[in-house]
Structures are given as structure tokens and as C-alpha cells.
Amino acid sequence: MRAFVFPGQGSQKVGMGKELAATSPAAREVFEEVNEALLQNLSGMMAEGPEEELTLTQNAQPAIMAHSIAVLRVLEREFGVKLAEQATCVAGHSLGEYSALCAVGAFDLAITARLLKLRGRSMQAAVPVGEGAMAALLGADVESAKALAAAAAQGQVCEIANDNDPTQVVISGHREAVERAVGMVKDHGIKRGMLLPVSAPFHCSLMQPAADRMADALAHTPPAAMALPVYANVTAARVEDAQEERALLVEQVTGRVRWRESVLAMRADGVESFVELGGKVVGPMVGRTTPEAQVTSLVTLQDLEAFAKENA
Incomplete structure (x- = not known):
């Protein structure tokens, strides 16, 4: 098949x-x-x-x-x-x-x-340009990404956008929250966080x-x-x-x-x-x-x- x-x-x-x-x-x-x-x-x-x-x-x-x-x-x-x-x-x-x-x-x-x-x-x-962002989490699974997003949100939107494969999850939301998440990856056992060159925070609320x-x-x-x-x-x-x-x-x-x-x-x-x-x-x-x-x-x-x- x-x-x-x-x-x-x-x-x-x-x-x-x-x-x-x-x-x-x-x-x-x-x-x-x-x-x-x-x-x-x-x-x-x-x-x-x-x-x-x-x-x-x-x-x-x-x-x-x-x-x-x-x-x-x-x-x-x-x-x-x-x-x-x-x-x-x-x-x-x-x-x-x-x-x-x-x-x-x-x-x-x-x-x-x-x-x-x-x-x-x-x-x-x-979303106005500059207010949203997305980031790829390398070496992340869904559970670790979910925990990271929740910790980084702090009252803003930070959600899983893409569950691409066992080594990569993408998060999306308010720029400040996504940037916080990138800075916190090591605390959640994630290898690396990388902001993506996108113009809007796709696949989030x-x-x-x-x-x-x-x-x-x-x-x-x-x-x-x-x-x-x-x-x-x-x-x-x-x-x-x-x-x-x-x-x-x-x-x-x-x-x-x-x-x-x-x-x-x-x-x-x-x-x-x-x-x-x-x-x-x-x-x-x-x-x-x-x-x-x-x-x-x-x-x-x-x-x-x-x-x-x-x-x-």
C-alpha cells in the first residue's frame, strides 16, 4: 500500500x-x-x-x-x-x-x-506582524514540548503547532512567550530551540x-x-x-x-x-x-x- x-x-x-x-x-x-x-x-x-x-x-x-x-x-x-x-x-x-x-x-x-x-x-x-512567532524544538517529544509551552506561556499563548516527527515539535504563539520557551529548552531536556523565519504564528489559537x-x-x-x-x-x-x-x-x-x-x-x-x-x-x-x-x-x-x- x-x-x-x-x-x-x-x-x-x-x-x-x-x-x-x-x-x-x-x-x-x-x-x-x-x-x-x-x-x-x-x-x-x-x-x-x-x-x-x-x-x-x-x-x-x-x-x-x-x-x-x-x-x-x-x-x-x-x-x-x-x-x-x-x-x-x-x-x-x-x-x-x-x-x-x-x-x-x-x-x-x-x-x-x-x-x-x-x-x-x-x-x-x-496577528499584527511582530506580535507572533514560531520555534522548532529539536530533540523534543510532544510531552516535553507541552510542558515547556505551559511553563513559558505566563498568561500568553504558547502552544504546540506541529508534531512533525519523533525529533521535532514546533510551538507557536505570542512572540514573548515563544522566545521565553526557546530560552528554557535545556530546563525541559530539549536539545535546542530555534525561532523560525515565519511571518505569523500558525496553528495556534x-x-x-x-x-x-x-x-x-x-x-x-x-x-x-x-x-x-x-x-x-x-x-x-x-x-x-x-x-x-x-x-x-x-x-x-x-x-x-x-x-x-x-x-x-x-x-x-x-x-x-x-x-x-x-x-x-x-x-x-x-x-x-x-x-x-x-x-x-x-x-x-x-x-x-x-x-x-x-x-x-
Whole structure:
């Protein structure tokens, strides 16, 4: 059994998709459709920068999705490897959950791009710049991270945002609280705390205004039936009903990304192989969570060609 998985924010970089667009009509079609949906030349920004524009949340989120779906379309149309035939389920890290839902037909490409543009803008607007922060805790498990966050909060918000793998947990909240947590890591047996270069404190209760906006947008965006089940970030459980998944996307804005648990749930359900589309971010997390699983990352044409040959 195989899962196709999709990366989240932080996997963007200038030049993403450039090679695919230059050589593949299927990839160009994806990028052109996203440009048209958003009324901006996002693919040009992805290919040439500037980096500070691409890194903005409202651009990075649809860009990462577009790249993942372009990789998938090339795999399907030009190499004949179909998602529905090769995978038994999908999952995505944070915004990658939207990429996964697009891949299985819950939302079409244009709708997914517009939802992610709104999600990025809403998350950025939820907290004034400079008032929030996130930090990666290296060598931390959930329990030690939870204790650290509670000790550092001191009346402010400091919460677990991402449970990525057995060696990395991310916290999010008010900047002062997160900075206190970074300074207290040794007291909680955590190897290192590192502030992340993000513009907002994602996946914590400070994101409630963004969750409200996404609830309204998703209420007016009924999803279609999904071709494959998705493992949801906030429950780390298999979801087959598109309406249930739509509600979970709202919870996801303020909720914890339970990626480690999602990987373990997929493994428990028989998944032995994980294929990351459009990045090399969540694949390594999978490898650290379940070293016995087979992990493949597909980014370049050479990656796609090799995968297609192996799965002909």
C-alpha cells in the first residue's frame, strides 16, 4: 500500500517548477490555470522571484500547491502513472492537505488556489506582524514540548503547532512567550530551540480570526467526492467523507498538525511506501517517524521518469 503526501509551507524556493514548465505542457497548464484563478503571475514569481515576495504566506501557499499538482499532472499525463491506481490514500502537511484534496478531486485547481490565497491572507492578517512567532524544538517529544509551552506561556499563548516527527515539535504563539520557551529548552531536556523565519504564528489559537474567514469561505465551497481517503492533520485519522473533511479544514487553522501521528496511522493501516510530490520536506519526517517505510520524493523530471519506470 502506498500514500502520496504533499509538503507544506517552507518548501517554497525561487526556481520551483521552472524546469517542469519549460519541458512539460501538463505543468504549464497547471501554472497558467493558477495564474488565471488568482489574477497574478504566480508562476513567474515561482520561477524568477523575488524571494521575499514568494515567501509571503499569501503567495507561498498557492505556489507550493501549484508545484505539487504540476508534478502530479506530469506524472499522470506524460508518464501514465495514475494517482488513483498507484496510491491507497493521501495526506498533506498543513496547506499540503489542500494539495492532497485537489489531487483526489475534492476541489478543482482554481478553487484550491483561491482558497489557499485567502487562507494565506487571513493567517497573515490574524496577528499584527511582530506580535507572533514560531520555534522548532529539536530533540523534543510532544510531552516535553507541552510542558515547556505551559511553563513559558505566563498568561500568553504558547502552544504546540506541529508534531512533525519523533525529533521535532514546533510551538507557536505570542512572540514573548515563544522566545521565553526557546530560552528554557535545556530546563525541559530539549536539545535546542530555534525561532523560525515565519511571518505569523500558525496553528495556534491566535489564528481564530483566520479560522472564521475560512469557515465562511468553505461554507460556500462544497467539495466533491474524494477519489481516495485523506488522513486529516487535526485528527491524524482516515477521512472518506468530503463534508467531514471540509469541517476539519476549519479546525486545522488553529489546530495542531499531527503529522507524526498521521504517518503512524497510515502505517498501522498497512501503508508501506510514501511518495512526496513537489518537495523533499515531509518525506524525511516520514523516514524519521517510521524508518522501515520506503520514502520517495518526486520533484524533477528525472525523479518522475525513474518512478514511472519502477511502477510501469
